Amino acid sequence: MNPTTPTEDTIDLKELFYILASQWKTILFAIVVSFFIALCYLFITTHSSKQLYAANALINFNHDQKYANLTDFNQKKQFLTNQIENIQSRLILDSVIQQNPFFNFSVSKIDDKNSNQNLVVKYSQNNLTVVDGNNKFIISNFEVPQRYLDQPLKLKILSPYFQLSDDKGKLLLKSRLNHDNQYINTNNFGTISIHSKDDIQQEYIIKVLSLAAANKQIKEQLSVKETKENSGILELNYTNNDQQQALNILNSILINYDENTNIDPNSIKNIQKFNYLDKQISTTRQNLLDAEVNLKKFTQQHQDFKLPKESELYLNTRIGLGLDLINLQQNLENTLRQNSDTAAVVSQITRQINSQKQEITDQETQMQILPQLQQEYIKLMSQVEINQQYLINLLGDYKKLLIARSGTNDTVNITETLVSPVLSAQPKKYLILTLSLFVGAFLGCLFTLLRSIYQTGVKSTELIEKELNIPVLGTLPLEKKTNNRVDNLTKNTTQWNELRNLRTNIQYALKNATNKVISVSSPSPKLNSSYIATHLAITLSQTNKRVVLIDADLRNGEIAYSFNYTGLKGLHDYLLSTTSYAEIIQITQFENLHCIYSGSNTDNAPELIESEQFSALLNQLSKEYDYIVINTPPILASAESVIISQYTSLNLLLAGFNQTPIQDLELSVERFKHVGTNLHGIILTDIPTGLQSYGYKYFYEL
Template sequence: MARQTPHAVPFDETRHKHVPSLHGKGDDFINLGEIIATLFEWKWLILSITAFAVSVGVFVALVSTPIYRADAMLQVEDKGTAKGGIAALRDVEAVLGDSTSVAAELEILRSRMILGRVVERLNLTIVAEPRYFPIVGRALARRHANADAPAEPLLGLSGHAWGGERITVQSLEVAPDLVGMPLTLVVDEGEQFRLLDEDGILLAQGAVGILVNGERVSLFVAELVARPGTRFDVSRRSQAEAIASLRGVLEVRERARQSNVIEATFSDTDRARASAILNEVLNAYVRQNVEYRSAEAESTLAFLEAQLPELKNELDTAEAAYNNYRQNRGSIDLTMETQAMLSSIVKVDNDIVVLQQKRDELRQRFTAEHPQVQSVDSQIARLRALRSTLDKDVSRLPDTQQTALRLHRDVEVSTALYTNLLNSAQQLRVARAGTVGDVRIIDSAVTAHQAIAPRKALIVLLSGVLGALIGLGSVWAIRALRVVVEDPETIERELSLPVYATVPESKAEEEIDRRIKRGRNAGELLAVAHPDDGAVESLRSLRTTLHFALLGADRGSVLITGPAPDVGKSFISKNLGAVLAQSGKRVIIVDADLRKGHIHKEFALPRNGGISEFITSGLSLESIVRPTIVEGLSIVTTGQIPPNPSELLMHERFAALLHGLETQCDVLIVDAPPVLAVSDAVIVGRLTGATLLVARAGRHPIGELDQAVKRLEQGGVSVKGFVFNGLDLQRQRHRFGYQGYQYQYKYSA
């Protein structure tokens, strides 16, 4: 049963003041019931947006190009373990450098030095791929990727690739202004092709397997499998661009802190190409590491090999001079004292030469002021001072002994120096051959069989979540932009006018209305066909409260109108009349909407012979009152639609019409046009005893209802109250509190 108000509130100046709600304290809190009700009200919009988003996500997941990832692993060793087979060569240990920093190796792996070698070796500056149909072309082509022959074109689009096309461009040289520019290779008959620039100008023309030289381009195509007419996108990138592209998908990181293990990954749309490129990166990195570790040994070895021929010549010269002297002077034996002096001189000279070589090596890396260089200089100075002392001792020997000692000394010194230098050179050769670097490949690059992207399930899930959020946001935006009255309490609170009845939505009435519009079932009323419908029950409560609306009125007529079209005023008028007639009252319904009146259709009556004819043609009152299928209920139609409805309603015969009808019935119901659309309702309202405004749930802002009341009051029509129509009980069922209460009581067999 609909909520009732047993009295009418007269209009006064306080009506437009805000009246606090009995439930106003709930405004400060989130009304969960209102949220649930709103979601159910807009559930189809939310579901539609979500379904559309999910379908878009499924489409994106299906057409997205899969991306595969290859991974590999390196170990960066400390210098002590990296030397391996040459660890015993302690004499050249300083040449091989210090321990390795993992952070530095990570940067080296991504450096232009390494990636540049990979770009050159794999010819990555050349880009050549088939031209696919936009959006879905790649997805369709993947279905024929392993076909023996190219797939047939769809929809006759032979210029695009549809699967099975291949091209291998081994060399491509272009003019500087064409670097980075997109070129088009068009396949012709007999493995012929044409190369066009972006403006379609021919740059070169040739065949597969033949070097093509043009004015601005040189091209060698090693393989071309495609239908004639198929187009390929070809371009020559700069090395910097190719390195940047390579670096963008290469990831290197230390697998665990201080583990000295580097994990490298590379992503690409081609599974085989991903592992090939990553393996080449690792090989280039290992090669440069070995080259760097052996670079200093190579430099020292080059220095020693340059000194060896000179020392060999000095040794040969010294031996020749000593042998000649002995032949000329005969065999000369050195005394014990002379031999001891010779040994000392030879040792000092050898030490001086070794230190001098060490100084030359240090001077390649340091200046003369460096502490290590100065330390060597001081040692050389002490040895030379000792050598001067020994020279003074030699000068006291006999001449023959001095000469023999000097020549024998030259031989001994040259032999010792040459032997030491030769041994050092041999050790460095062994060190250079045994250098393996500080890094080693633990796992070569392997590409996973499953693609890492797109993650189809995640895309669909996220698209569904995003669609739901967009749907909820759309509902919020609609609700925020459309501030409308959803419950009758708002009318009472804001306008201080009673709501005499709250009429719920009726599915049965919607079906009846559709059948009447199609002309299939005229003359059917909800109050007659479905007397137990909730809307009819609410109208029965309005029948009871109508008595209070007419209290104090000098006429027994009721004007029913609304602020705007399509609020259900005609539905209220005809079914209220039927309910009143069923209670034993005599009821006449007057269709005063001389513009779009249609009540006659619901009663299967003709329009002619109504108000227009009564006013203009002088028809009698009895001739225009027509009985209906409901006993006690009669109707007065609009008659022919006149060109001047307002003027007819202002005619004295219309007032006489209403006055005469009031004497023939208990209740006269007048259905008038909308208040805000035309002025007809104000004209009719001055001739009736009471005026009720029909408001539809979710249709009007409160300002529109207030404006309708003001419009009537300014014309001298006092509005008794409202009939709130079209309340969604499904929505109300999810609301909590007083606002959600809707009672129904029906008979059951």
């Protein structure tokens, strides 16, 4: 080995790099596919009918004496770990599920997936509202036996009736809408109450989770972690398909955690306040939903309606009066819950409420001058605006109470709670797209390397020379070839320079040979020996030597195509004595280079090659030309190559880098030896650019 030859480890690293570089199309394809999959994922998630929402809260332990007294970092970390485990414990989560009975409830339409895009399910602590286009129904009670939990149930509503059956079609319950506890057929099933004013003819899939399954679902949707190391602040993040439910569940978790970690004398009063607000928020939310549905029906029936500007004053007045009345009623409720003597205050607020109601009545009388459609629109729109504003106020009070409560707690200090609006938890587009590029590149490289490992083709000249004891006379790089036409020949390329080096080795090898006949073959057709033979002949002709190129592949000759030859006469015709010697010699555009093309195809090629006429042709050509280059068919697919080897002085065999197994080369050598000839040299082709440095140049004298 040459002293400057890189070590084995260095060669392996270079080989790895150039193998990846040569397969850049495969890697690029993997990147494009991975990027496309990421785009599809983003499209599906962002256009999904079920949007994902996230509610967040922060719990600060820095004001807790127990945490503050801990000086060791590991002790503080263990303290926070215990709090996280407490938050995610069944003691907390089971209470949350019991306080939100419809959390473990799912509804979907039974017909097709696209129809679920119009299905809206609104959760509350007291009921579940399903809006399906223009239809709406409310489930206020849905108790099923334990054995039917975690199983899909089929709810069929055919107003005024509804029925429930299992996934096998067995009828479980039949009842009327809007009639609680009145069943036609129960089969001792359970208690279900459904209310609706619409004419519904639809089937739905209902699924109720067991307590264990619902607990597991909350854990999957809830994440609790420290904001940053040693910060003493825990971040709670809860995601859900329903915006309000995400808020309700997170707030329930906070309340239950607070109650289980600290019991103080004011806890009962605080719970009463929370219960009151929960009830008011649930009722107001339901009123708002009803008002929005009624307004939507009105706008659909009167699509061209638009409230005149002069009538907007009535609308704004109606909204203001309604909000004032609600505030007075809320003040009255707050006063009545106090323990002190509040009779005088109650009497005063009651008079204000009566006065406010009278103003609303007077305003309705004044609106009688407006057209009926305007009156109806003002009534519907004011209901929406009043309930919406009232709900916002209730949520604000809820947040203030929660913060105030946590502020007096020595154990839990909720410094920030996202109450309303709850943000949609969208996927991180740029992160996903960036990761898809890296994943695609990784998978492309992995596939390329695995394919290279499991391919049995030769990858080094050392292996060939060690196993066959035959020199490698040339190494040709892999270059893009649009076709085999010599008109596209490009000089001053890496491959062209390697062909010139190969020519030098061949000239030296033939220095003392009896003739200058060279055969070029390959073990299999895919290596395209005609391309190498053609370019070898061209390089030899450029040394001011007369060269003739013979295409002896009588079954599938391609050299005529390379030189744009359209004639029919060639070697086959000459061996059949249907044409003369002068007619088969074709002049090319290259000085000193003539060609004998294969001619018409034949099936009896071995017999023609073995004929005395072929031997005589070579003798005559040897007198007129300095070099004779013969392209022969694949050795393992035909017998012509070994027959021709008896007339040549130099037999060359092509081997494709990472393509030709060493066993094929060994079998080819045996074919030559079988007829008493030898294989004199190997040409390693299709080497990835940069690996040619692994080749060795030999100068043999035959």
